[in-house]
Amino acid sequence: MSEPTFAALLTARADDDATALWFEERRWTWREVIAESRQRAGLLTELRTDGPWHVGLALENTAEHLFWWCACALAGATGVGINPTRRGADLARDITFTDCQAIVVDDSRRALLEGIDTTVPPERVLHVDAASYRKRLAATEPGGVGDVPPDSVFSLVFTSGTTSAPKAVICTQGRMGRIATQQAERRGLSTTDVFYVVMPMFHSNALMAGVAPAVAVGGTIVLRRRFSASGWLPDVRRYGVTFFNYVGKPLNYVLATPERPDDADNTLRIAFGNEAAEGDIAAFARRFDCRVIDSFGSSEGEIQIIRTPQTPRGSLGVAAPSTVVLDPETLTECPPARFDEHGRLLNADEAVGEIVNRDGALLFEGYWNNAEAEQRRLRHGWSWSGDLAYRDADGFFYFAGRSGDWLRVDGENLATAPIERLLVRYDAFAAVAVVAVPDEAVGDQVFAVAERAGDREFDAEDFSAFLESQPDLGTKWAPRYLRLVDELPRTPTNKVLKRRIDPDLTPGPRLWQRVGSSLEYTVATMMES
DSSP, X not given: OOOOOHHHHHHTTTTOOSEEEXXXXXXXXXXXXXXXXXXXXXXXXXXXXXXXXXXXXXXXXXHHHHHHHHXXXXXXXXXXXXXXXXOHHHHHHXXXXXXXXXXXXXXXXXXXXXXXXXXXXXGGEEETTSHHHHHHHHTSOOOOOSOOOTTSEEEEEEOOOSSSSOOEEEEEHHHHHHHHHHHHHHHTOOTXXXXXXXXXXXXXXXXXXXXXXXXXXXXXXXXXXXXXXXXXXXXXXXXXXXXXXXXXXXXHHHHTSOOOTTTTXXXXXXXXXXXXXXXXXXXXXXXXXXXXEEEEEOTTSSOEEEOOTTOOTTOXXXXXXXEEEEOTTTOSBOOOOOBOTTOOBSOHHHHOEEEEETTGGGTOOOBTTOHHHHHHHEXXXXXXXXXXXXXXXXXXXXXXXETTOEEEETTEEEEHHHHHHXXXXXXXXXXXXXXXXXXXXXXXXXXXXXXXXXXXXOOHHHHHHHHHTOTTOOTTTSOSEEEEESOOOBOTTOOBOGGGOOOOOOOSTTEEEEXXXXXXXXXXXXXXX
């Protein structure tokens, strides 16, 4: 028996009168959600022209947004998630690059489209908050009842673009259906589960980790326009939330709210996501009495590394045998990492390589209109993640940065991620990004950009003492330069945008410089000669 498409999973809910959706003060049953979605699918059919049936969705996390994603699925159209943090020419590029035939927009996003050339004519831009839209929708015959092939493209969701221009990842109906059912089976989800979806729906995390499994089991989706740390626990209690998906720092933001003795008195069973800090995972599970499942995975779907109870500190976890760390030049597996008694990596030159899935070519569905990126992804018949890592003797993976995240300091190759993991232990830093700056003689120096935690002031002596106390501080790891910022540049899902970090060495009160070979720091008043 073949796996169901996402459209088939939705269609199976057409006569279901269980609660499907809560949004603000309104509630819809699954029957009503499918009816609303079919109404919009009919409108999609009216708008269809020659060429790719792509529809740009520029909407907040609202019921309307969910209806339009479901409409695309039921009609066999392709939803294109429009990232509202993109502006001007970059935003126009995203829309034209993905060949959108129509755009659906609300009041919150409408101004972003003004003055840019999307090539979509005004009559094909649907403004969902306008009375004319509601009147047109009411007069439209429902659509989306035909069979949708498994290889029909359901969504184009852009990568975070942390190191280069975002790529539009293809996800077919078959893949989304498979994700929905697998998520439900792996997490033991059922119709009684309540899914809290507050990550933005233009991103794959909200669709794949939140919406898809809810559709598969007929659970209830709770939508919120945007994430609120202070509103999180009240919402969990109000709606009886049992499942919360996240990406990036939401756990950290919730943990920063004032702790109360009754925090564990809630309905949450599972928080599922990726890229949470190791300390936050443990603290969140303990404080709110839930299971936190944090994994490392790619939007493209071929790389997945999962934490187990045996996962060592600092490790991402383990993966299937086909996922390995390869030397991109020799195409051989990198030898296991070796550590000293303090946990310092001793053989970075040979142990650090790129995470590769040797079976990943079978899972990768491609990028829209980007053959060059596809060729980089699929080399030698394997899927190359672009992420650096090393593995210990037991096979546990440790993230080492992106493929360009290398520094060469005093003749030694350094990966940035281990340095960042160490520096962010300092309690005055909320996040740290490490980049290279040229050394005066040869190679690089470590330049760290630290996001301050709250109102904490930087104390150079205290920071020096912190470094002195870290037994796993590598001999070349201490930053030559440290710049303090109120906020690092981030994507909407809180990934740090390293490509937007300028290693600015302009002297000032927020640039600190290490004194010689010591671990002492002083305000940089002039460039080194």
